[in-house]
Amino acid sequence: MYVIVVYDVDVKRVSKVHRFLRTHLHWRQNSVFEGEVTRAQLYEIKRTLEDLIEDNDSVLIYELPGSNFTLHVIGTDKSPVGEII
Template structure:
């Protein structure tokens, strides 16, 4: 499945420690495209592994993470408004 993942970590004292962990976990499975945004293809088992890994770090009362998924990237369109910095140029 094709996934777009977006997170928002509250950067307080604890959040400063959580943020690099979340970034590193996401980077293992997906391509980093902008600040706290990642995208890429994943299997269901990879998605489950990432979810379990992130649940160890995310604080349910402060942090948020949204995952958009589709069967295939071809069902989504990508359009740049402003600076075009396509770090995923390998994707069509």
């Protein structure tokens, strides 16, 4: 499945959340990651994020059934998906 993760966490935890998500997903722009994951990977992502964040933090995970969707970028695409190694 394809997921989009958007987060708003305290500045003290931003780098930890960013580093963790970067190991599983593609960074799109500030506080936004996306990518194809398995159910097991999604479970691990959720579990780890629950451990990293605190009560006032927020993480949104959008699950899409597949990667068949259209992305419209207005302005500069800060991190094109084509850059994935």
